[in-house]
Amino acid sequence: MKTITARVGLLSVSLGVGMSFLVTGCGTSKGSNSSGSSKTSQSITTGINKDYSGTTITVLLPPWGQMPQSSLDEFTKQTGIKVKMESMSWDNIHQQIVTSEAAHISPADVTEVDWSWVGQFADSGWFTPLNDYMSKKAVQNNAAASIFTVNNNLLAMPYSLDYRVVLLNMTEFKKAGINTVPKTWTDILNDAKELKKKGIVQYPIAVPMSVTEASAVSWFELIKSDGGQLFDNKWNPLFESQSSAGAQALSFEKKLYDQKLVPPGEVTLTDVENGDLFKAGKAAISLESSPGGLAGYLDPKTSNISKDDIAMIAPPGQSPGQSGTFGLPEGLGVPALSKNKGAAAMFINWWMQMPQQITAYENPNMGDLPTEKYTLQQLSKDNKLVDGKDIMSTVSSVKPLFPQGTPSWYPQFSNAAATMIQYVVEGKETPSQSLKTLAKQVDSFR
Template identity: 30%
Template structure:
């Protein structure tokens, strides 16, 4: 009997105009005071008018009044750390009448769902997660609705630059992340180094001293696994050390990138990096600063909170780690790389205006503060960071604010739409290099060839 087996794979607002509290304006009359009673009444009315005016001014100072969005229902697809939380959602509903339903989806899956839906001209959700690395392709694919922001907002949020292509802001960041350096003062002091390193040469010298003194077996920590964290690590290193990663035409700047690759490889061959980091994920690598297993690293901004948190940091390390500015070539670097996450509005959404209102609301200074308290998202506005450092909400900030003011995107023409293919070539070749299968030159040539191929 003959049978044929067939195995298949299938891949496959309206917005109303009334403003809160602004629709009803109390009519006031000023009457001539002929009697004491009339005078008293007039005074009371005048007081009420002044009070109303003050409230309106305060509301204006906080931002635009929210529109009435009664009856509108929005969907939002974000990873668990991007969920604004029940309280904020209830507050938005109370203020506008708009209900937002959040679906938590794993970070990787969001992009798949958005692309599959968009391929059919549908919105996977009205609002969805937009990682900084996705913005180029999502822009080219036409999946994101542009969002208008004021000049004041743009100046206050340097991370917005990452989500801006051809003058269009395509998503609003909710979780700020930029690279900042951390060093264990105690390890450095034990090795006789009393100052924080300002240059990469000083870092290397410090690593040598700490290792040779037997203070820490692997004093330098940097993600090198074949994943996105290896790409970003090379990018910020070249960016901070040499001030350039890509040329204007989109190709790699050979001198800078090869120099960064050589430095990274040297850290491995000289034994400053734990060999296990060549196949361990980024967080495992970063957590070493909290456990005291490393002396220096450049890592995510949220570690500013971790280093003062007894639940995250070992007892003997608490108080010994400080966040400092990224080292540079001759002095501290004048730049750092942003890696923020944002909320984008689908170009296929039927409630685009309402969705934009919601993400702008989440991006407002007041809500940014609350998001930080709710889920630890670092604010994107420098004014908010400053305020939270001053009022003690952010403990042990170190150079956090100073570094935030030095945020600059390393992509001269915005994140390219071939980023996914480029990063795949980058992290695989970086990984092969640190595993000893390629020289820095070979790794660079393979990366360079791929980028040139993609540019064609």
């Protein structure tokens, strides 16, 4: 990957997020090995070998989890394990897992496990605890393993360290006569109006407003950036009042839609499609983005803005100096119904090694920010980590969205929140009506 720190700056990212690099207290519950081998899971922790040669495993991940075939071929050469990689949208993977488990069928041997699914999957028992399958060193060196650990059981191994940022195409900003980055919601609004008025970009802002997880996350991001929380420590909603950060954030999104600062079809677009708008130069502000995806934007083979000046900032709030974000790491898990647990676990251990973590970061179709601390340090040392100094100084302080842990009913809540956003921006309900409805729905989820 080419060095891109000369053109991309991480500006004012004082993240309030806390993932420790060291994870302790992992339990000793055994992960069963249904592959037919008499070997125990302990053999996996000693390294990559050919204990499961001849096995074929299926791996179900979103587009940014599609490891290049050349890397998969190398894994097969080292282990004798063949990999059938399947791609599906993030939302559809969750639905596939739920549907498969209801039918008592394994959705794959390795699947995506998002931070937001941890509560639900831990309660359901759908996934194999990985404590005895993973190398202790790999767990200790992973920046997000604690978020996937419930009751001392490691539910999944994080492969992508994600958190929310805002991306700005400063080349397009300067064409409109704007030379400073926005520091508040009002600045974002005014800058977008100027970009539109001067014909630089017809629809300056890309932000998901469809009934997808990314839409809910965008709303959460704005709430956190304004210093707010979604719930108190007893899970009582804090977004119902019109003076709340939740209500203010929702009204802000509606204003963006009403003033035609986002595409009219935004209510149907996914986060990937929003990324494509920014990559094509059809949006100058990506309001909900990730630091790991910059490689794709700066690769001339995949992007129209590869030569532009792209700035990455922490999501600003309503007042100058307010800013906040949260972590959204993604993991690799092994369903309890998988018949190839040993081979699947070896694949995950292989992915956690530095060469694969670097590949997943540098590949323009992936852009996964490494979760392994020594990989981050190496990329930073080699000047290949986008503003590595700032990332390294903040990554160890990244906290989850919910201080009290992700609730098991989070998927229902996020879907309801995304539905609410679409209803409000399309004018089907007022923000006040929708927020009251969402608060009542929380009672039925708990």
